[in-house]
Amino acid sequence: MPELAERHLPDPGWPVARPFWDGCRAGELRIPRCERCGRWVWYPAPACPDCGGERHAWTATSGRARLFTWVTVHRAFLPGYRVPYVTALVELVEDTRVRLATYLRDVPAGGLRTGMRVEVVFESVTEQLTLPVFRCVR
Amino acid sequence: MELARRIAVVGVGETRYERRSSRDLAALRREAACAALADAGLEAAAVDGLIVPGAGYGELHELARDLGIRGQFHAASCFHSGTAVVAAPLEAALAIESGLAHTVLCCQGVAWGSERRGNVGQPHAEMRMKAAFEIPFGWYPQVVHFAGMARRHMELYGTTEAQLGAVAVACRRHAALHDNAILRDEPLGLDDYLTAPYLADPFRAADCCLVNDGAGAFVMTSLARARDLRARPAVVLGAGSGIIPDGEYSSLREDYLATAAAHSAPRAFAMAGVSPADVDFVALYDNFTALVIQQLEDMGFCRRGEGGPFVEGGRIELGGALPVNPSGGQLAQAFVFSMNHVVEAVHQLRGEAGPRQVAGAEVGVVTGYTGAQHATLVLGRG
Numbered sequence: 428m429p430e431l432a433e434r435h436l437p438d439p440g441w442p443v444a445r446p447f448w449d450g451c452r453a454g455e456l457r458i459p460r461c462e463r464c465g466r467w468v469w470y471p472a473p474a475c476p477d478c479g480g481e482r483h484a485w486t487a488t489s490g491r492a493r494l495f496t497w498v499t500v501h502r503a504f505l506p507g508y509r510v511p512y513v514t515a516l517v518e519l520v521e522d523t524r525v526r527l528a529t530y531l532r533d534v535p536a537g538g539l540r541t542g543m544r545v546e547v548v549f550e551s552v553t554e555q556l557t558l559p560v561f562r563c564v565r
Numbered sequence: 566m567e568l569a570r571r572i573a574v575v576g577v578g579e580t581r582y583e584r585r586s587s588r589d590l591a592a593l594r595r596e597a598a599c600a601a602l603a604d605a606g607l608e609a610a611a612v613d614g615l616i617v618p619g620a621g622y623g624e625l626h627e628l629a630r631d632l633g634i635r636g637q638f639h640a641a642s643c644f645h646s647g648t649a650v651v652a653a654p655l656e657a658a659l660a661i662e663s664g665l666a667h668t669v670l671c672c673q674g675v676a677w678g679s680e681r682r683g684n685v686g687q688p689h690a691e692m693r694m695k696a697a698f699e700i701p702f703g704w705y706p707q708v709v710h711f712a713g714m715a716r717r718h719m720e721l722y723g724t725t726e727a728q729l730g731a732v733a734v735a736c737r738r739h740a741a742l743h744d745n746a747i748l749r750d751e752p753l754g755l756d757d758y759l760t761a762p763y764l765a766d767p768f769r770a771a772d773c774c775l776v777n778d779g780a781g782a783f784v785m786t787s788l789a790r791a792r793d794l795r796a797r798p799a800v801v802l803g804a805g806s807g808i809i810p811d812g813e814y815s816s817l818r819e820d821y822l823a824t825a826a827a828h829s830a831p832r833a834f835a836m837a838g839v840s841p842a843d844v845d846f847v848a849l850y851d852n853f854t855a856l857v858i859q860q861l862e863d864m865g866f867c868r869r870g871e872g873g874p875f876v877e878g879g880r881i882e883l884g885g886a887l888p889v890n891p892s893g894g895q896l897a898q899a900f901v902f903s904m905n906h907v908v909e910a911v912h913q914l915r916g917e918a919g920p921r922q923v924a925g926a927e928v929g930v931v932t933g934y935t936g937a938q939h940a941t942l943v944l945g946r947g
Contacts, residue, residue, distance in 0.1 A: 435700055435701055436701060437696065437697045437698070437700075437701045438696075438697070441693065441697060443693070443697075444697045444698070447697075447698075469817065470694045470698060470814065470817065471694075476811070495717070495821075496713045496714070496716045496717040496720070496821075497713070497716060498709050498712040498713050498716060498765050498766060499763070499765070499766040500703060500709060500764075500765050500766075501762065501763045501764055501765065501766065502764045502765070504705065504706050504708065504709070504765075505700075505705065505706075508703060512703055514702055514703035514704050514709060516704070516713060516816050524817070524819060526816055526817055527698070527702075528698060528699045528702040528703075528704035528816055529702050530702055530703060540720070541717065541720040541721070558701065558702070560702075
């Protein structure tokens, strides 16, 4: 079970993000990719920041990433968060401009360092919602 | 249109800053605005331009009514919160030089201490991308966003917790010299800082700005008119605004540690014809300690990655080479979206800052920050 209360769960039915959550339930980390120039478009946006292309295909990624930065949160800033927890930004190996906010699992005893390898794992929260979190790779 | 040295700040005012006030935001704004007008020796009827950042449509007209402004006025605003306060002289200069207004009042206040609705980060929670992809993963609220930047800065450049602490300690020492600073009587040494518990590692409570009630205001008019008014004017030497080009989400910025100060500061310095070496003190938007370090780098006071060592050894304290946030700032005086920084800069340039006075202060710089936005203001002794 993740660190947050039910009230902070994302709405998996929001049309803009629905393919993301569908992918997570299917065990794939899918990110929109411009059909014209191939750029990953993250967050989802109406137009590609490089070429302006408006057609983006949700595309499976490897789920491999590197640790970009992290914060160990000791106070519950929202009611219902269970602390302490480690929240992080990770950058996908496919394109370092695609950064995801996530929880970190399997934090090594020696601590964290920028650039550490991480990989996605999927945690089922409800029937409709699976969250992608990342674990440190030994 | 040449805007340098065309207008001046001719009056400043503030309420008492308190953790919680018994009065509402409208009353706080009115008190601050009246104080600024009295300081300028002007009647409310003289005001024909208003900049009230963050005020909703109704609040703008309430303030005009409560001040007794009955004539037509120009309402200028586009930037948000802290950026809007510090960019107000730019807006005012445009309005005054073009004849849209003669006397412009900027007022900013908060009542987050007493009126906090849910959470200080609420506006962010209402942004759908954050609600979908950040908040569910604990990447919220702002203290987490800025702690993430601080951690990245530490990892890339070796910045230390003691260097973050140096910013907190400097602000606290300055606040101890200010009668209207919320943390005046709560001293903080570096050891106190380092032994305090984390809120969001690497940040502790002392890395975070205050949550409080209060308001401030300042009045601007042409430099020619300013010469006839009662107070020594603070001349607007230069002002600049800037925008991070890749948008609102700090988590996704290509240059994750850059603030739009990298754009606003060069513009403001160029307009003013001064360089960082000419600056006697700075009042930098300090929502969190690390942002002070980031701005010092982006504005050219030191190079990227050197902000940590720069703030050490008392350099940024009163008496040091570059006093930072002499009022105590938003970390130790009050959080008012940089309004207190503008007010303090004017007091410093008039030479009326008492025990906090920066000796021989001729040029002061104020900044405002709002996520992707930033403003830099260069003020000079009139």
